[in-house]
Amino acid sequence: MDLSEVRKVGDAVVIAFPESRAEEPRRVFHDLLKALAEDKAYKRIIVDLSKVSWFSSLDIGGLVFAYREAQGHDGTFMVAGAGPRIQGIFGATRMDTVFPMYPTVEDALSAE
Numbered sequence: 001m002d003l004s005e006v007r008k009v010g011d012a013v014v015i016a017f018p019e020s021r022a023e024e025p026r027r028v029f030h031d032l033l034k035a036l037a038e039d040k041a042y043k044r045i046i047v048d049l050s051k052v053s054w055f056s057s058l059d060i061g062g063l064v065f066a067y068r069e070a071q072g073h074d075g076t077f078m079v080a081g082a083g084p085r086i087q088g089i090f091g092a093t094r095m096d097t098v099f100p101m102y103p104t105v106e107d108a109l110s111a112e
Contacts, residue, residue: 013046047077049086078111
């Protein structure tokens, strides 16, 4: 995963989920997401799913871990840019009721 896919915007950090189905970029993403969630420097973590076409239960598990970590220190964890297929996965697993979901990263950044 290219670290250019992580950007800081005010009190938020935006991290792009990898497009690749390969295990290595996803593992790197989850390791980085875990570190960001454990770091209390960011009030908001936004995961950008706009380029994702494939998502697994392990990926959802990684997001749940980060969500709980962020919540543990009064942080906010958001998901943005999920296309119809990914939204369907979140709906089928009822994760759409857990994660605040926004149509775009810009919408998530402007949310209070």
